[in-house]
Amino acid sequence: MTIKEIAKLAGVSTSTVSRVLNDSGYVKHDVRKRVEKIIDDTGYLPSDTAKDLKKKNTKLIGIIIPKLSSKTIGLVADGITKVLDENGYSSLLAKTGLDFEREMEFIKIFKQKRVDGIIFVATQISEEHVNLLKKMKIPTVFIGQDAGRYNFSCVVHNDYGATKEMTNYLVKKGHKKIGFIGVDEIDVAVGYERKRGYIDALCESEIEIDEELITMGNFEISSVDLSMKNLMEKTPTAILAVTDNLAIGVINYLLKNGYRVPEDVSVVGEGDSGIAEIYNPRLTTIRYQYLESGEEAGRVLMRILDTGKIEKKIMNYKLVERESVIKL
Amino acid sequence: MTIKEIAKLAGVSTSTVSRVLNDSGYVKHDVRKRVEKIIDDTGYLPSDTAKDLKKKNTKLIGIIIPKLSSKTIGLVADGITKVLDENGYSSLLAKTGLDFEREMEFIKIFKQKRVDGIIFVATQISEEHVNLLKKMKIPTVFIGQDAGRYNFSCVVHNDYGATKEMTNYLVKKGHKKIGFIGVDEIDVAVGYERKRGYIDALCESEIEIDEELITMGNFEISSVDLSMKNLMEKTPTAILAVTDNLAIGVINYLLKNGYRVPEDVSVVGEGDSGIAEIYNPRLTTIRYQYLESGEEAGRVLMRILDTGKIEKKIMNYKLVERESVIKL
DNA sequence: GTGAAAGCGCTAACAC
DNA sequence: GTGTTAGCGCTTTCAC
Numbered sequence: 001m002t003i004k005e006i007a008k009l010a011g012v013s014t015s016t017v018s019r020v021l022n023d024s025g026y027v028k029h030d031v032r033k034r035v036e037k038i039i040d041d042t043g044y045l046p047s048d049t050a051k052d053l054k055k056k057n058t059k060l061i062g063i064i065i066p067k068l069s070s071k072t073i074g075l076v077a078d079g080i081t082k083v084l085d086e087n088g089y090s091s092l093l094a095k096t097g098l099d100f101e102r103e104m105e106f107i108k109i110f111k112q113k114r115v116d117g118i119i120f121v122a123t124q125i126s127e128e129h130v131n132l133l134k135k136m137k138i139p140t141v142f143i144g145q146d147a148g149r150y151n152f153s154c155v156v157h158n159d160y161g162a163t164k165e166m167t168n169y170l171v172k173k174g175h176k177k178i179g180f181i182g183v184d185e186i187d188v189a190v191g192y193e194r195k196r197g198y199i200d201a202l203c204e205s206e207i208e209i210d211e212e213l214i215t216m217g218n219f220e221i222s223s224v225d226l227s228m229k230n231l232m233e234k235t236p237t238a239i240l241a242v243t244d245n246l247a248i249g250v251i252n253y254l255l256k257n258g259y260r261v262p263e264d265v266s267v268v269g270e271g272d273s274g275i276a277e278i279y280n281p282r283l284t285t286i287r288y289q290y291l292e293s294g295e296e297a298g299r300v301l302m303r304i305l306d307t308g309k310i311e312k313k314i315m316n317y318k319l320v321e322r323e324s325v326i327k328l
Numbered sequence: 329m330t331i332k333e334i335a336k337l338a339g340v341s342t343s344t345v346s347r348v349l350n351d352s353g354y355v356k357h358d359v360r361k362r363v364e365k366i367i368d369d370t371g372y373l374p375s376d377t378a379k380d381l382k383k384k385n386t387k388l389i390g391i392i393i394p395k396l397s398s399k400t401i402g403l404v405a406d407g408i409t410k411v412l413d414e415n416g417y418s419s420l421l422a423k424t425g426l427d428f429e430r431e432m433e434f435i436k437i438f439k440q441k442r443v444d445g446i447i448f449v450a451t452q453i454s455e456e457h458v459n460l461l462k463k464m465k466i467p468t469v470f471i472g473q474d475a476g477r478y479n480f481s482c483v484v485h486n487d488y489g490a491t492k493e494m495t496n497y498l499v500k501k502g503h504k505k506i507g508f509i510g511v512d513e514i515d516v517a518v519g520y521e522r523k524r525g526y527i528d529a530l531c532e533s534e535i536e537i538d539e540e541l542i543t544m545g546n547f548e549i550s551s552v553d554l555s556m557k558n559l560m561e562k563t564p565t566a567i568l569a570v571t572d573n574l575a576i577g578v579i580n581y582l583l584k585n586g587y588r589v590p591e592d593v594s595v596v597g598e599g600d601s602g603i604a605e606i607y608n609p610r611l612t613t614i615r616y617q618y619l620e621s622g623e624e625a626g627r628v629l630m631r632i633l634d635t636g637k638i639e640k641k642i643m644n645y646k647l648v649e650r651e652s653v654i655k656l
Numbered sequence: 657g658t659g660a661a662a663g664c665g666c667t668a669a670c671a672c
Numbered sequence: 673g674t675g676t677t678a679g680c681g682c683t684t685t686c687a688c
Contacts, residue, residue: 050665069402378681
C-alpha cells in the first residue's frame with residue numbers, strides 16, 4: 001500500500017492525500033472524509049522510510065548500553081525511553097557488552113540509520129568514542145561518566161559526594177577502621193570517584209589511610225571472597241562496598257565465617273538496587289537516581305536537538321539508613 | 329555527505345561508488361582504491377533511510393516489552409538483541425508499561441517504520457493485538473504467552489510442568505498442607521498455568537484441594553502481607569509462591585512474625601531471579617530459561633522471515649534445590 | 657568496466 | 673482547494 005494507490009482509490013492526487021495525512025494545507029471537508037475513509041479501510045500507514053528521506057530528521061535516537069539484564073541499567077533505560085516516547089522519538093537499541101569495538105561499530109550503524117541523537121550509557125569514555133562521535137556530528141549525551149572535558153553533554157551521579165557522606169556517616173557512628181571494597185578505576189565514576197570520596201572523608205576526619213584496608217573486587221558477588229580474607233586480618237569494624245552487590249558478597253562472607261552483621265562488623269553498600277531493602281539484614285546504602293538520570297538525559301538531548309547547547313547535570317543521591325550499621 | 333558528492337570527488341558516477349560500497353559488479357582495481365580512499369577520508373557512511381526505500385526490507389525488528397527495569401525481562405531482552413545483532417538486525421524498542429493502547433500504537437509505529445518483524449514480550453495477548461498484527465502483515469513472535477491458538481509463533485516457558493513438579497517436590501518432602509500464592513489469571517502463563525500445575529499435582533497425589541490455602545497477590549512484594557495473614561490461620565507447612573519476589577515477601581512476613589524458615593514453614597518461589605541465590609535463607613525455586621527464550625525467539629523470527637513457517641517452542645526449566653524447604 | 661537514468665514513497669513548492 | 677512536479681539518497685537495469 002502506497003500513497004499513490006490511496007490517491008487513485010480516492011480519485012485525488014497524492015498531494016491531497018499527503019495533506020489529509022499531515023493535516024496541512026486546505027482540503028475540502030467531504031474530500032477529506034472520503035480520503036480518510038479509504039485510509040481507514042485499507043489500514044494504510046505511510047512509510048517513515050520515505051518520509052525521512054525528505055525531511056532532515058528521523059525522530060530516531062540511538063541508545064548505547066552495556067546490557068539490559070541489570071536492574072540499575074534497566075531503570076536508566078526506562079527513564080530514557082519514557083522521555084523519548086513523550087517527545088515522539090523512537091529508540092534504537094545497541095547492546096555492547098562493554099565491547100569497545102562493538103561500541104564503535106554501533107555508532108557507525110546509528111549514523112547510517114541517521115539517528116537524530118545518541119544516549120550513551122557508559123562506564124568508560126575514550127578519546128576514540130568522542131572523536132568518532134564528533135566526526136559523525138551526532139549530538140550525544142553520556143550517562144554515568146563525566147564527558148565535560150570532551151565538551152559533550154552528560155548526566156552524572158555524585159559518586160564522590162555520596163561516598164564521602166557515607167564514609168562520614170560511618171565515622172560519626174564511631175568507626176575508625178573502615179574497610180573499602182572498590183572496583184577498577186578505569187570506571188572513573190564507580191572506581192575512581194567513589195574511592196576518592198572515601199579517602200577525602202577519612203582525611204578530613206584526620207583518620208590515617210591504611211592502604212591494606214583498601215581492596216578491589218570486580219562487579220561480581222563472588223569476587224569479594226579473596227579481598228575479604230585479607231581485609232578481615234586487619235579487623236575493621238565497618239566495611240564500605242562500592243556497590244550493593246559487593247556489600248551482599250561481604251555480608252555473605254561474614255555470616256559464613258561466623259561474624260554477625262552489624263554486631264561484629266557494620267557493612268554498607270551503594271546503589272539501593274532493590275535487594276538492599278529486602279535483604280537480611282536490610283542494607284544501609286546510597287540511593288542514586290537511576291530512573292531520573294535516564295529521564296534527565298532524555299531531556300538534555302531534546303534540548304540539544306533544539307538549541308545545540310551542551311549541558312552537564314549532576315544528579316542527587318540519598319543516604320538510606322537501614323539495619324546493617326551499628327554505633328560503636 | 330551523499331553518494332553524489334563522493335562520486336564527484338572521485339570523478340566517477342554514483343553507480344560506481346555504489347558498486348564499491350556494496351562490493352557488487354566490476355570496478356577496476358585502481359578506481360576502487362581511489363573511491364575507497366575518499367570514502368575513508370570523508371568518513372562517509374551511506375544512508376540506510378535511502379537504501380531501505382529501494383530495498384524491500386529494513387533489517388529492523390521491533391521489540392515490544394512491558395518495561396526494562398526487571399531482571400527477568402532484561403535477560404529476555406539481552407537474549408533477543410544478541411541473536412538479532414548476530415544476524416545483522418537492529419532493534420527498535422517499545423516500552424509499553426503493559427498499557428494496551430500503547431501496545432496497539434507501537435504496532436502501528438513499527439509498521440510505519442517498516443520493521444521486518446516484531447518480537448512481543450507479553451503477559452496478555454488479546455484478539456485486537458492479533459488482528460492488528462495480521463492486518464499489518466508483520467511477522468511476529470510472542471514470548472511468554474501461548475499464541476498458538478491465534479496461529480502465531482511463540483516461545484513459552486513450561487509454567488504448568490514446572491509448578492507441578494515443584495508441588496510434587498513439596499509433597500515428596502512430606503508436605504500436605506501447601507499454601508499457594510498466585511497472581512491474576514489474566515496473565516495466562518503465570519496466573520493460570522502455574523495454578524493449574526499446583527492443583528493437578530495435588531489431585532494426582534490425592535491431596536484434597538483446600539480453597540482457603542489458595543490466595544493471590546500481585547507482583548509486588550508488599551502485596552503478600554494480607555494474603556499471608558489469612559493463609560497462616562490454616563497452618564500450612566509449606567508455601568509455594570508463584571514468583572521469587574512473592575516468596576521473599578512470604579519469608580519476610582514469616583520472619584517478622586516469629587516463624588522460622590524453613591524449620592516452621594517451608595517456602596519456595598519460581599523464577600530464580602538472582603536474589604534467590606543470595607537471599608537468607610537461599611531460596612529453592614524454579615529456574616526458567618529467560619535469556620535462552622529471548623535467543624530462541626530471535627531465531628524463530630529469523631526463520632519466519634526466511635521460510636514463513638510458524639513455530640511454537642516450549643523452553644525447559646530446572647528445579648533448583650536450596651535451603652528454604654525442610655523434609656517433614 | 658563504467659555511466660545515464662528510472663524509480664523506491666513521500667513532501668512541498670508552485671501553478672492553476 | 674487541488675494537481676503537477678521535482679527531488680530526497682540510494683540501487684539497478686540497460687547501454688555503451
